[in-house]
Amino acid sequence: MINVKGLHKSFGSQEVLKGVDFTVEKGEIFAIIGKSGEGKSVLLKHLLGLLKPDTGHVYVEGEDICALSGPALYKLRDRFGYLFQGGALFDSMTIFDNVAFPLREKTKLKEKEIKERVNEELTKVGLASMGYKYPADVSGGMKKRAAFARVLVMRPEIVLFDEPTTGLDPILVDSVHKLITWGQKTYGFTAVIVSHEIPEIFGVANRIGMLSGGVMVAVGSPDEIKNSDVPIIRQFVGGISEEVGVS
Amino acid sequence: MLNIFQKTGALVLGALGSMGRMFIFLATTVYWTFLPPLKVGRVMRQLRFIGSKSVPLIVLTGGFTGMILGLQVYYTLRKFGADAYLGPAVALSLIRELGPVLSALMITGRAGSAVAAEIGIMRITEQVDALESMSLSPYRYLMTPNLLAALIAFPLLGSIFNVVGIYGGYVVGVKLLGLSSGTYFSGIRDFVDIVDIRQGLVKSACFGIIVLWVSTYQGYHAKHGAEGVSRATTTAVVMSSTLVLVWDYFLNSVTL
Numbered sequence: 339m340i341n342v343k344g345l346h347k348s349f350g351s352q353e354v355l356k357g358v359d360f361t362v363e364k365g366e367i368f369a370i371i372g373k374s375g376e377g378k379s380v381l382l383k384h385l386l387g388l389l390k391p392d393t394g395h396v397y398v399e400g401e402d403i404c405a406l407s408g409p410a411l412y413k414l415r416d417r418f419g420y421l422f423q424g425g426a427l428f429d430s431m432t433i434f435d436n437v438a439f440p441l442r443e444k445t446k447l448k449e450k451e452i453k454e455r456v457n458e459e460l461t462k463v464g465l466a467s468m469g470y471k472y473p474a475d476v477s478g479g480m481k482k483r484a485a486f487a488r489v490l491v492m493r494p495e496i497v498l499f500d501e502p503t504t505g506l507d508p509i510l511v512d513s514v515h516k517l518i519t520w521g522q523k524t525y526g527f528t529a530v531i532v533s534h535e536i537p538e539i540f541g542v543a544n545r546i547g548m549l550s551g552g553v554m555v556a557v558g559s560p561d562e563i564k565n566s567d568v569p570i571i572r573q574f575v576g577g578i579s580e581e582v583g584v585s
Numbered sequence: 586m587l588n589i590f591q592k593t594g595a596l597v598l599g600a601l602g603s604m605g606r607m608f609i610f611l612a613t614t615v616y617w618t619f620l621p622p623l624k625v626g627r628v629m630r631q632l633r634f635i636g637s638k639s640v641p642l643i644v645l646t647g648g649f650t651g652m653i654l655g656l657q658v659y660y661t662l663r664k665f666g667a668d669a670y671l672g673p674a675v676a677l678s679l680i681r682e683l684g685p686v687l688s689a690l691m692i693t694g695r696a697g698s699a700v701a702a703e704i705g706i707m708r709i710t711e712q713v714d715a716l717e718s719m720s721l722s723p724y725r726y727l728m729t730p731n732l733l734a735a736l737i738a739f740p741l742l743g744s745i746f747n748v749v750g751i752y753g754g755y756v757v758g759v760k761l762l763g764l765s766s767g768t769y770f771s772g773i774r775d776f777v778d779i780v781d782i783r784q785g786l787v788k789s790a791c792f793g794i795i796v797l798w799v800s801t802y803q804g805y806h807a808k809h810g811a812e813g814v815s816r817a818t819t820t821a822v823v824m825s826s827t828l829v830l831v832w833d834y835f836l837n838s839v840t841l
Contacts, residue, residue, distance in 0.1 A: 426712050
């Protein structure tokens with residue numbers, strides 16, 4: 339469904355992506371893992387065309403998103419949902435209005451139907467009574483769930499999750515992962531998750547790719563990644579840091 | 586020596602690049618302005634923020650500007666025995682110059698900085714990216730409403746500034762310094778032409794475009810957290826104010 343080929347991206351003199359290649363199959367949950375600052379979020383933004391690569395391509399069912407702009411790009415993006423790291427809820431709107439926003443702007447549904455759909459999604463993510471609150475008045479976990487409801491309400495074919503569990507306690511991490519698995523089973527979307535959560539992500543993803551040094555060093559099933567002999571993967575999965583203070 | 590040339594060249598190229606990006610930003614905003622559907626609700630919201638909420642500030646500054654002008658011009662004119670011309674002198678100064686310029690500078694400080702900060706925060710908290718991810722243009726939702734609201738609000742606020750300023754001059758000239766009320770207002774009627782009013786309105790509209798263009802651009806390109814937003818806000822105010830004065834000179838040199 340998504341085919342990434344030879345993706346290169348630099349910011350000034352800093353080369354972040356140095357030729358990333360991988361594919362995501364339809365209906366699977368694909369996780370991208372890797373150390374902080376390796377360019378995972380940058381890579382995810384390329385999948386949606388929010389960033390343009392220096393060279394390389396991102397094909398979505400054969401269509402190169404990097405070559406598109408204007409209405410053609412927007413049309414392709416309509417098939418995506420994107421859950422941002424901090425939720426990216428509009429802080430001038432209530433939770434309800436945030437979830438209703440894409441329906442109001444992109445569909446011709448009547449306000450009564452919008453209300454029903456928004457309440458349905460808020461109930462599914464466990465925020466049924468929180469619709470009247472503003473993003474600033476709810477916790478980080480609630481923000482993520484509200485943002486997930488905003489994504490789900492448009493029934494996207496592909497959902498991109500940018501570190502959906504960062505900054506949450508272990509129970510909330512588990513609840514967000516369960517929500518993603520439930521959402522994927524219920525709606526059948528293809529999911530790409532950028533995550534640091536080891537080992538929890540092994541129970542969520544169908545396949546995992548590890549980004550290191552600007553390239554995808556390994557792609558495989560959770561078991562293959564867990565049992566990999568590649569030192570850099572063993573180090574990351576085992577959570578072993580470099581020694582400090584040794585000259 | 587070569588190093589100096591390299592640095593100068595890099596500076597010039599950097600400045601040209603920035604100018605180019607700003608003009609492309611303006612052109613894109615104008616393009617989206619004419620692309621339906623227009624977000625009327627958002628235009629009204631910004632009109633309320635930039636326009637209605639600026640009225641008290643404009644009334645206050647307009648009143649005092651008119652009063653200061655009344656005092657200064659009266660004492661100057663009296664030296665030439667021409668104090669009867671106080672009304673038209675105050676009115677023309679306000680309508681042609683001080684009304685549009687000072688009201689624009691006041692709105693820059695109040696609304697321009699707030700718009701830059703709001704869009705800047707939306708940028709660093711990925712709310713702008715969220716719009717893009719939903720296939721919704723930030724230009725349609727953030728830039729166009731501000732530009733249209735400014736185009737309507739600036740001339741109206743400039744006019745309020747002028748009217749209040751003229752009455753400020755009246756309070757000083759007539760009530761405090763003893764000039765006749767008839768002399769003050771008949772002078773204005775005789776000397777202020779519709780062309781003067783039109784030029785003042787055109788100036789205000791131009792300043793509105795400049796201020797909201799610069800403010801939205803700076804906010805949209807804010808980077809690096811709170812410090813980036815702070816820098817964007819400061820740059821928006823400084824650059825808008827400077828460009829207002831520069832553009833004012835150009836307009837005066839063309840129209841006078």
